Amino acid sequence: MSALEQFRAETRAWLDANCPASMRTPMPEDERVWGGRNARFKNPDSKLWLERMVARGWTVPGWPKAYGGGGLSRDELQVLKEEMSRMGCRSPLFSFGISMLGPVLLKYGTEEQKLEHLPKIARGETRWCQGYSEPGAGSDLAALATRAEDQGDHYLVNGQKIWTSYANYADWIFCLVRTDTSTKQGGISFLLFDMTSPGVETRPITLISGASVFCETFLTNVRVPKGNLVGRLNGGWEIAKELLQHERGMISDIGKSIGGIVPDVDVMAKKYLADADGRIGDPVLRDAVARHVMDDRAFSLTMRRAAQESEAGTANGGVSSMFKLFGTEQNKRKFELILKCAGTHALGWEGAPFSEEELTLCRTWLRSKGNSIEGGTSEIQLNVIAKRVLGLPD
Amino acid sequence: MNLTLNDEQTMLKNGAHEFFKERMPVKALRELRDKDVADGFDRALWAEMAALGWAGILIPEQFGGADFGYKGMGQVMEEAGRSLAASPLVASAALAAPLLLKAGSDAHKQALLPALANGEVLLALAHDEAPRHAPTRIATRVEQGAQGLVLNGCKTFVVDGHVADHFIVVARSSGERDARDGLTLLLVDAEAPGVSVTRTRMVDNRNAALVSFTDVVIGADALLGKVGEAHGALTAALDGARALLAAEMLGNACEAFERTLAYLKLRKQFGAVIGSFQALKHRAAHMFCELELTRSAVLGALDALDNGHADSAALCSLAKAKACDTLELVSAEAVQMHGGIGMTDAEEIGFFLKRARVAQQWLGDASFHRDRYASLMGF
Ligand SMILES: Cc1cc2nc3c(=O)[nH]c(=O)nc-3n(C[C@H](O)[C@H](O)[C@H](O)COP(=O)(O)OP(=O)(O)OC[C@H]3O[C@@H](n4cnc5c(N)ncnc54)[C@H](O)[C@@H]3O)c2cc1C
Numbered sequence: 001m002s003a004l005e006q007f008r009a010e011t012r013a014w015l016d017a018n019c020p021a022s023m024r025t026p027m028p029e030d031e032r033v034w035g036g037r038n039a040r041f042k043n044p045d046s047k048l049w050l051e052r053m054v055a056r057g058w059t060v061p062g063w064p065k066a067y068g069g070g071g072l073s074r075d076e077l078q079v080l081k082e083e084m085s086r087m088g089c090r091s092p093l094f095s096f097g098i099s100m101l102g103p104v105l106l107k108y109g110t111e112e113q114k115l116e117h118l119p120k121i122a123r124g125e126t127r128w129c130q131g132y133s134e135p136g137a138g139s140d141l142a143a144l145a146t147r148a149e150d151q152g153d154h155y156l157v158n159g160q161k162i163w164t165s166y167a168n169y170a171d172w173i174f175c176l177v178r179t180d181t182s183t184k185q186g187g188i189s190f191l192l193f194d195m196t197s198p199g200v201e202t203r204p205i206t207l208i209s210g211a212s213v214f215c216e217t218f219l220t221n222v223r224v225p226k227g228n229l230v231g232r233l234n235g236g237w238e239i240a241k242e243l244l245q246h247e248r249g250m251i252s253d254i255g256k257s258i259g260g261i262v263p264d265v266d267v268m269a270k271k272y273l274a275d276a277d278g279r280i281g282d283p284v285l286r287d288a289v290a291r292h293v294m295d296d297r298a299f300s301l302t303m304r305r306a307a308q309e310s311e312a313g314t315a316n317g318g319v320s321s322m323f324k325l326f327g328t329e330q331n332k333r334k335f336e337l338i339l340k341c342a343g344t345h346a347l348g349w350e351g352a353p354f355s356e357e358e359l360t361l362c363r364t365w366l367r368s369k370g371n372s373i374e375g376g377t378s379e380i381q382l383n384v385i386a387k388r389v390l391g392l393p394d
Numbered sequence: 395m396n397l398t399l400n401d402e403q404t405m406l407k408n409g410a411h412e413f414f415k416e417r418m419p420v421k422a423l424r425e426l427r428d429k430d431v432a433d434g435f436d437r438a439l440w441a442e443m444a445a446l447g448w449a450g451i452l453i454p455e456q457f458g459g460a461d462f463g464y465k466g467m468g469q470v471m472e473e474a475g476r477s478l479a480a481s482p483l484v485a486s487a488a489l490a491a492p493l494l495l496k497a498g499s500d501a502h503k504q505a506l507l508p509a510l511a512n513g514e515v516l517l518a519l520a521h522d523e524a525p526r527h528a529p530t531r532i533a534t535r536v537e538q539g540a541q542g543l544v545l546n547g548c549k550t551f552v553v554d555g556h557v558a559d560h561f562i563v564v565a566r567s568s569g570e571r572d573a574r575d576g577l578t579l580l581l582v583d584a585e586a587p588g589v590s591v592t593r594t595r596m597v598d599n600r601n602a603a604l605v606s607f608t609d610v611v612i613g614a615d616a617l618l619g620k621v622g623e624a625h626g627a628l629t630a631a632l633d634g635a636r637a638l639l640a641a642e643m644l645g646n647a648c649e650a651f652e653r654t655l656a657y658l659k660l661r662k663q664f665g666a667v668i669g670s671f672q673a674l675k676h677r678a679a680h681m682f683c684e685l686e687l688t689r690s691a692v693l694g695a696l697d698a699l700d701n702g703h704a705d706s707a708a709l710c711s712l713a714k715a716k717a718c719d720t721l722e723l724v725s726a727e728a729v730q731m732h733g734g735i736g737m738t739d740a741e742e743i744g745f746f747l748k749r750a751r752v753a754q755q756w757l758g759d760a761s762f763h764r765d766r767y768a769s770l771m772g773f
Binding site: 386 | 395396655659667669670672675676678679682686689690691693694712716761764768769771
């Protein structure tokens, strides 16, 4: 048996012994574990599952062990992913710390910063939020105006952020601030600070789906220790962009997981439209469903190919923008198509006669509209591909 | 599933790229058309391709082939697609020869495969009867007559039928028009009495034929496989050819796209290169994504064919459908983004559009394959 096969066998046995049965079922949105000081576990199994995975370093299996990770190789990571998906194991922990901040901190952080923040992210003890967008700086992110002034031993931060997802639950924020007003991209720095610092105030905003996932974040004379600057002073833009790459990868993935308990298009189409023999009677919708599931397949083959190419060192750039663009647009198409198949059954807002699944479907359809806005809009992804991949001029 | 190329496949692809670029550029296709070459392709160049082993990539070594697999063949096809190289590579080497291999007896294989592998013999599949691909819509009949089996019927769009030495004919021995059962494969000499072949010139400057069979007497040795049981082997061979044609179409689309991209960076209007206009940039970026998805679908199908993947039928339909949609988009946008120049015969971009539409129809267009995929998936 090769070392990798050995690893697979051990992993399988361990998961089988340690992943609670309820953690092998599709996850409703409200059972998602985000960790942090105010962590909530609606299902007690998810706490157990998190603790067991933390002990193995498998909330962040690819990070070095010194920072709370599992120290797995690429191949081992792939095996773990395959085995978890084969058993239907839920991810034990979701966090912007894992998917966004961690990777850039590993690259740009000082040893002290890594040791301070990464293990807490790995253990789900700190929940992070992302302070990028401002009222006047959305797609044109580098136009951001929140100021950080040098006060000797600390920075004094003043300004306003908006669309800060889960700012009202987060413990810490990674925040883009302006430290030089004479240039645009070159005057931005990357700061970390505690959300309980005096001067930080958050106000939730309600979404079209009725949920409230993001906030306005007001920053008034917030004191941030100098040691919380990541990378160089005025060197934040490079870090910010790199983090966006990780974010885009996550959003195109999460497209699938936010739908969580909403099944695939073909399953839903069959449920509402199938004849006795299982065939979708309406030929136009049948064609649309086929197109959709075929694009899903082509997309998952493309992600697989990208992974294999990056392993072989033959990858071409620009894939994260392509994945963000296609994954989110495809997710929106998914819900629009399910809505067409389910008709008015998918348009209930609350109560009878709608099933839980139908009500979730409607809310999730609305939430999916944000996928192609958050993390850089689809139009911005097209701009990035045109410029970086195709070399088309401004 | 492996969606990358190994070193040998990469070498084959690079070699094919050079060959088609040097020896069979789009200019060569134009010459075939302008000189009205009766064969519709250049036999000397076909002999060179065969000498490189490409006619026999899908033929086992014991029958004189290179046995290099679908992924290998796909690389040659993609490069052929880039330069719109006209040759019997798809019709004979990618479709008819593998069908003979799947359905024929050892005697058939020994008699024909070595000559197919070295390019001396050309084989064509006489299949479609309707304007749109419909694999079981067969009215051509084979029946027991006084001196053996007798074949009657008419086939349309027999690609490279005008140069084929033999046909594999799909005939109905029993059953209703669209039935899967009752299809029989026959190996028929193009010179046999009662066979009539009429060359048809297609918009892509390549050739197909109308082939009719009138009371053609068929010897018992002409049966490929069992009477009435052709469907399995036929479908498998069609699927292989669909994936390979999709590879050709991918090459066509990539080349048309790259030429268009180059033009976007060159042509100036309103004091700027037109590639700086966002309306064009976004369409170009969209095409890039579709090309990437198509490449993955094609590689997925080729890999599945080489490994006998249980799902290869669905993956071949995915590859062909994706190639059809993407090439339809890219070839039309390529002409549009070239402006007036794109409408001229002197500019080569129109050749890509013409080949695109013929390749889309051949072996099933996107809606054919979506319908098939839906059936395979049980909806
Ligand atoms: C659900 C959700 C969660 C979010 N979470 C966070 C978060 O946690 N932290 C954070 O910092 N931000 C977050 N955001 C904000 C998000 O990053 C911004 O909304 C996004 O970058 C777009 O900015 P904007 O809203 O100002 O839109 P605008 O930039 O004003 O865009 C409006 C429209 O104009 C188009 N447009 C803009 N510029 C161009 C151009 N150059 N070319 C073509 N079209 C253009 C856009 O594509 C869009 O269609 C979140 C957003 C959503 C929807």
